[in-house]
Amino acid sequence: MENIQSQDHIQPRKGRGKLIWQFLKGSKAFFIICMLCSAISGLAETVTPQIVRVTVDNIIGSTPVDTLSPFIRSLLDAFGGADHLRRNLWIMALAVVAVSVIKVAAVYCFRVFNARGSETLVKNMRDTLYRHIEHLPFQWHMQNHTGDIIQRCTSDIDTTRNFISEQLIVLIRILFMLIMSMMFMFSMNVGLTLIAMIPLPVILWYSLFFHHKFRKGFQECDENEGKLSAMVQENLTGVRVVRAFGRERYERDRFGKQNSFYTSLWVKLGRLMAFFWCSADILSGVQIMLVVIFGVLFCLNRGMTAGEFIAFISYNGMLVWPVRQLGRMISEMSKAGVGIDRIGYIMDAEEEKDAPGSLEPPMNGDIRFDHVSFSYEGSPEMLHDVSLTIPAGTTLGILGGTGSGKSTMMYLLDRLYDLPEDGGKITIGGTDIRQIRREHLRRNVGIVLQEPFLFSRTLRENIGITVPDLQEEELRTAARAACLDDTIQSFTKGYDTAVGERGVTLSGGQKQRAAIARMLTRPTPIMIFDDSLSAVDTETDAKIRAELEKRFGSATIILISHRITSLAKADQVLVLDHGRVAQLGTPEELSKQEGLYKEIENIQADSSESLIRETNPLPQESIAANGSEAGMVNDDRKARKEVNA
Ligand SMILES: Nc1ncnc2c1ncn2[C@@H]1O[C@H](COP(=O)(O)OP(=O)(O)O)[C@@H](O)[C@H]1O
Ligand SMILES: [Mg+2]
Incomplete structure (x- = not known):
């Protein structure tokens, strides 16, 4: 303002x-x-x-x-x-x-x-x-x-x-x-x-x-x-x-x-x-x-x-x-x-414009962050010299405290923010993303944002928003993969349930899953999940990830999460600390090193399961299906405990 x-x-x-x-x-x-x-x-x-x-x-x-x-x-x-x-x-x-x-x-x-x-x-x-x-x-x-x-x-x-x-x-x-x-x-x-x-x-x-x-x-x-x-x-x-x-x-x-x-x-x-x-x-x-x-x-x-x-x-x-x-x-x-x-x-205000001669290269190559430094306008530097390679078809897990720059990295990859010329570069299959046509890039990078946004329309429209004339079966397949189909079926109006403004009638976990289902209706070679399973319980999280693996084996996946159980399945994990690469390696390597990963692994191994049972004695779906405030608060509290762990 x-x-x-x-x-x-x-x-x-x-x-x-x-x-x-x-x-x-x-x-x-x-x-x-x-x-x-x-x-x-x-x-x-x-x-x-x-x-x-x-x-x-x-x-x-x-x-x-x-x-x-x-x-x-x-x-x-x-x-x-x-x-x-x-x-x-x-x-x-x-x-x-x-x-x-x-x-x-x-x-x-x-x-x-x-x-x-x-x-x-x-x-x-x-x-x-x-x-x-x-x-x-x-x-x-x-x-x-x-x-x-x-x-x-x-x-x-x-x-x-x-x-x-x-x-x-x-x-x-x-x-x-x-x-x-x-x-x-x-x-x-x-x-x-x-x-x-x-x-x-x-x-x-x-x-x-x-x-x-x-x-x-x-x-x-x-x-x-x-x-x-x-x-x-x-x-x-x-x-x-x-x-x-x-x-x-x-x-x-x-x-x-x-x-x-x-x-x-x-x-x-x-x-x-x-x-x-x-x-x-x-x-x-x-x-x-x-x-x-x-x-x-x-x-x-x-x-x-x-x-x-x-x-x-x-x-x-x-x-x-x-x-x-x-x-x-x-x-x-x-x-x-x-x-x-x-x-x-x-x-x-200047519109987003592609540089003349922008390219539309294939997007199934390796993703590389090359000495990336970035600051938001008027703020101090936020990412410091971040370098890593995500080989095509592998999964990268990212772990880091709140405000450590995880979402920022994803914004940069999707060019929601542009990396300045002197801020290093990000390449996909060797092509600097500054040279890739924005529309092409965004069509190929599927991102489930940390705070999913739903329009005040029906679930059907919300999930199928990116694909015109989506068939019923495709819609349900996507919802099933996001573990949402059963929940939706239990609503009186099913897929035609209106979600209220910004999805207020859904619980946090349901909203997240709707956002995931939305992305799955249009699978992309690169998929980003920005803490998008934080409000669902561990079992559902595991189920969704298994579904994703089964269906999208060739996609490059970036998974930002605070759950060690989710990160343990990744090919490599990046630990980000105040915008710096603190640790980078396979989950096995990291669980042997001293550092944030090991600390959190220990804490979560001790307490996470018992915590979940304590805070949420009802089965997840029965809370979520109410679409009630209580369901959402529970989801959130649980997620917070895991994050704080
Ligand atoms: N649009 C913005 N303008 C200025 N600062 C921002 C903006 N978005 C995020 N930040 C700041 O950048 C830092 C990193 O944010 P973010 O990447 O969202 O962290 P994370 O996803 O790891 O929690 C935070 O300190 C946040 O306050
Ligand atoms: Mg974030």
Whole structure:
């Protein structure tokens, strides 16, 4: 969170325009039509006061028509001249209606095309962002909070849409109206126009001054909304932990505090805006007062006609309104600027790309870690000069304390994190994995992660997720190999049992086995089990391993485990200690050497079996089949005892 937020304090991002242009693909035409419609409606609006003016001065009044411009005179002639129109005043009324109809039609088209344009734009933005996020490196996802990313993909998209479909288009309309009304005003009375314009820079400056304050306020609100959603998201995800440790009150207080702070920000901003709008009202009142006073004086002394005065007041309204709007536009644009920058933060993150000329070599060769050193961004070095070879088709067991870098080694092998150039290299069949196409590599390296993730779908979908159109028999074979088939059969809905969000309705061991079954539906030449049997009991663990051996004899297997009984079957075992190779050899060799392996072997030989019976007097399946909290806690406790052993 800290990380992502600090990014927001950077200066307004360069290339906002470029980003918007990219998102506008496919909706530009709609917005151009919108602008045209907007111009037509603006024109219609500025024509109406002219009709009123001519009616008052030249048709009802007695001002001679030769003071009018030749264009208006020719229009009057076309309708039968001033005298004819005086006898048929309805024609002038009809003209006002006709202009209104044109205006309304233009506004209608504007709305229709604006809706099409903005929906196309938003769809395009969502598609682009989703595609981009999907291709961002694992590391980026680890560094950024899901809640915050989701907020950027929803409310910030909305802000951007409003910016383009409302503010930008309205801004163009405002400028158009300003120019048109000023032109008409100048054509009628230069002196009064200049007087009307004097206060405008003050009104504009006033808006700009507040714009700066609004920008800051919106940014703060946005950031805190992100924090709030991240907090909610984390709490919902970790609801079990919160309940289990009785942390509801603490979490509620924490949420309450953040929520109050967030609310107070909006209230503060609301007060500022209220002040701005009211004081700006006073300013524009002053401007109107000036125009009225001087207008009356011009009428009395300088021969300004009544029609001109009425039209002038109308145009003045069209002048003051847009300048006021300009203030609002600017303040909303500042919010949009923040939103666009927040989306820009995501778009700026670099997607995973394969080097040109990437290879797709056969993946059934030896795996070699060659002087591998690695550190996570901003952290001290984590793996130090790790070298070992895993001959093709053999099994490597890895043993090591929590945080010793076991999972990190696997992430590197699967290129979830990239090894820097000076961090040594990892090769498969002699090819540096940096030169292997990522998709090819990951298709061939099956990995069961330490914390298996299940989607809130059925077991069938979860297990068969990597293989489209998986046959029932293949599905069951995979589940059987993972010792899960019997359990699933015992559920009322069998394979069609929904697992709840992230698999909450399954026990830890069941989740792990579902993840294993998922991998077994698509056997790969390299298979990694990252502590993935920690939550199943020793017998099931042995059964699963026997199944694997039987079915995948030729695969290279990496097995991270804390169970000596599992590791004892490996061809060689690596003992990792704080990111260093502490021991490497066959299980027999290691059980003769002094070191972690032997220590754990002794402890587990003494106590593990009796421990298991004590902590878990019920047969494993009967606990797991409940899918209950108790089942999971038991699984976890047992696993922990073995780890701690
Ligand atoms: N994304 C990450 N960013 C920074 N540090 C990390 C990250 N993931 C793991 N670490 C750190 O790297 C060390 C090794 O982690 P890991 O490889 O998961 O250990 P193990 O699997 O052996 O328990 C730990 O100290 C952990 O805190
Ligand atoms: Mg790990």
